[in-house]
Amino acid sequence: MSNNLYCTTDKLSDIICDNYSLLQVMSRFGLPLGFADNTVEEWCEANQVHGETFLAVVNFVAHPKEASTDLAGISVPALMDYLKQSHHYFLDFQLPNIRRKLIEAIDCSTENEVAYLILKYFDSFVNEVRKHMDYEDMDVFQYVNSLLEGRKNPDYSISMFARDHDQVDAKLAELKNIIIKFYPPRGNGYVMNAVLFDIFTCEQELASHGQVEDRLFVPAVYQLEKRLDATKVCEVKKPLVEEPEEDTEMTGSQLSQREKEVICCVVKGMSNKEIAEELFISIHTVITHRRNIARKLQIHSSTLLTIYAIVNKLVDISEVKLNL
Numbered sequence: 001m002s003n004n005l006y007c008t009t010d011k012l013s014d015i016i017c018d019n020y021s022l023l024q025v026m027s028r029f030g031l032p033l034g035f036a037d038n039t040v041e042e043w044c045e046a047n048q049v050h051g052e053t054f055l056a057v058v059n060f061v062a063h064p065k066e067a068s069t070d071l072a073g074i075s076v077p078a079l080m081d082y083l084k085q086s087h088h089y090f091l092d093f094q095l096p097n098i099r100r101k102l103i104e105a106i107d108c109s110t111e112n113e114v115a116y117l118i119l120k121y122f123d124s125f126v127n128e129v130r131k132h133m134d135y136e137d138m139d140v141f142q143y144v145n146s147l148l149e150g151r152k153n154p155d156y157s158i159s160m161f162a163r164d165h166d167q168v169d170a171k172l173a174e175l176k177n178i179i180i181k182f183y184p185p186r187g188n189g190y191v192m193n194a195v196l197f198d199i200f201t202c203e204q205e206l207a208s209h210g211q212v213e214d215r216l217f218v219p220a221v222y223q224l225e226k227r228l229d230a231t232k233v234c235e236v237k238k239p240l241v242e243e244p245e246e247d248t249e250m251t252g253s254q255l256s257q258r259e260k261e262v263i264c265c266v267v268k269g270m271s272n273k274e275i276a277e278e279l280f281i282s283i284h285t286v287i288t289h290r291r292n293i294a295r296k297l298q299i300h301s302s303t304l305l306t307i308y309a310i311v312n313k314l315v316d317i318s319e320v321k322l323n324l
């Protein structure tokens, strides 16, 4: 490990022993435990995780000041999946877990107005976090998915999101300070300390999550917007020779060899950009192929397309990235 930053040839076990909080990043990327002596590269490949994106986030979370914000190797879909999983972790695991412990620590069994107010404050904080993350899941990620498919909403841009993007950890810091400074000792101090440790961790993780969004996700999407704009200009000037024609038959058409290749790439979890690079075609061509495939097969879900590819022996199940 040079300059404190981790690299693809580092053993995962060394990284985790160095900084155990990175276990959270691993699980949000879908990397399981049991990595033995595998390096980052080997374990990511074995689990069909985009290694460069994983490493970029790991370095950013572990060493935000030193980590490079070079976006060259980052996959936007992989980064977006990571952020979605993080939202799921905060909303469905960590915050409910803190609430349970808080109820135990502040003794809600008796009439206790302070306990009631603390809980009320915590619940309003959780509502705020939920609203923030729902907006990202439903609106921002949908917008980025459209970009990945080669479509851009003219009324929106990632800089609009960046401009209004709040940090949600501040309210939690206030709650933590109120408890530390003013809450009179009652009941079991160990339980209160345990919930405070969790609040400290959550505050740190929320701050780090916001920074990954601001410094990795937003610039990566911005680049995507720029590339899409450039592709459009290029396509207007010079139509691509290899452009496939729209197939207007609804069903029963035979898939072309190229369409089969596109299916294989899709079910392996590749983005449109990655497919374009793999097959040496433009993103626009990939999208047209995908539209023709959907029309011919009458399949619009990637899960069903995966089933189709396995049943028709286009891919082996071991190559498939399951997003169930």
Ligand SMILES: [Fe+2]
Pocket (backbone or CB within 6 Å): 083, 087, 133, 136, 209, 213
């Ligand atoms: Fe987020």
Ligand SMILES: [Fe+2]
Pocket (backbone or CB within 6 Å): 132, 136, 165, 166, 209, 210, 213
């Ligand atoms: Fe956010």
